[in-house]
Amino acid sequence: MSGITHHVPDELLIAYASGTLDxxxxxxxxxxxxxxxESRARLGAHQAVGGALLDSLAPPEDQGISISADMKARLMDALDDPYEAPPSYGASGIFPAPVMEALGGLPPKWKPLGGGVRQSILSRGTGGSVRLLYIPGGQAVPDHGHNGLELTLVLQGAFSDETGRFGVGDVEVANADLEHTPIAEEGPACICLAATDAALRFRSLIPRLLQPVFRI
Known part of the structure; x- marks a missing residue:
């Protein structure tokens, strides 16, 4: 897709390629x-570097690492175990395949947050969450900061804040230094995929009171 101007930074791509990203x-x-x-090409480059580094490692025996015959036998036996591949999902409408996989192939279950804003929580843990957000055109999200990292990817429409404009495919990377008031662009609703590793930090009283209910 062309026209994307805000990309995932390299440090997150490297963590993703190595399997260490949340x-x-x-x-x-x-x-x-x-x-x-562009980001797909950069990811491929990082994966190639990682593969080359693995290929350059000496065999375990040359590193003084002893692997027992029993461990080798159990590994070979495990390779023969039956494997059932998880179901695969293709893109549907504005939702790319990874989102459809997270949705289990079903439409989002939207919950109202007020002012026409809706959310659909895809997963939530002790430290953070990932969710879909639906923001009507022209609607603002309450002013807030961050206690950690937030990644917001636009799937439909666009929004603007103190750092610039974000359209379809763009990713905003927000950390504890950013206080902002995202506003959806006039026109179609802005639909985003947003992930956080900590609760947001709202200035206004009402959003703070409702925060435990909405789990944001």
Whole structure:
């Protein structure tokens, strides 16, 4: 997809390629990569470097690492175990394949947050969450900051805040230094995929009171 100007930074791509990225953020990165030729190429380059590094490692025996015959036998036996591949999902409408996989192939279950804003939580853990957000055109999200990292990927429409404009395929990377008031662009609703590793920090009283209910 062309026209994308805000990409996933290299440090997150490298963490994704190595399998160390938090699953919530990994979903945003996978979705962005599926939409962005440039980021997909950069990810491929990082994967190639990682593969070359693995190939350059000496065998375990040459590193003084002993592998027992029993461990080798159990590994070979495990390779023969039956494997049932998880169901695969293709893109549907504005939702790329990684989002449809997170949705289990079903439409989002939207819950109202007020002012026409809706959300559909895809997963939530002790430290953070990943969700779909539906923001009507022209509607603002309450002013807030962050206690950690937030990745927001636009799937439909656009929004603007103090850092610029974000259209379809763009990713905003927000950390604890950013206080902002995202406003959806006039026109079609802005639909985003957003992942956080900590609760948001709202200035206004009402959003703070409702925060435990809405789990944001």
């Amino acid at each position: 699953p919530a953020f990994a979903l945003v990165v996978a979705t962005h990569v599926s939409m962005c030729d």
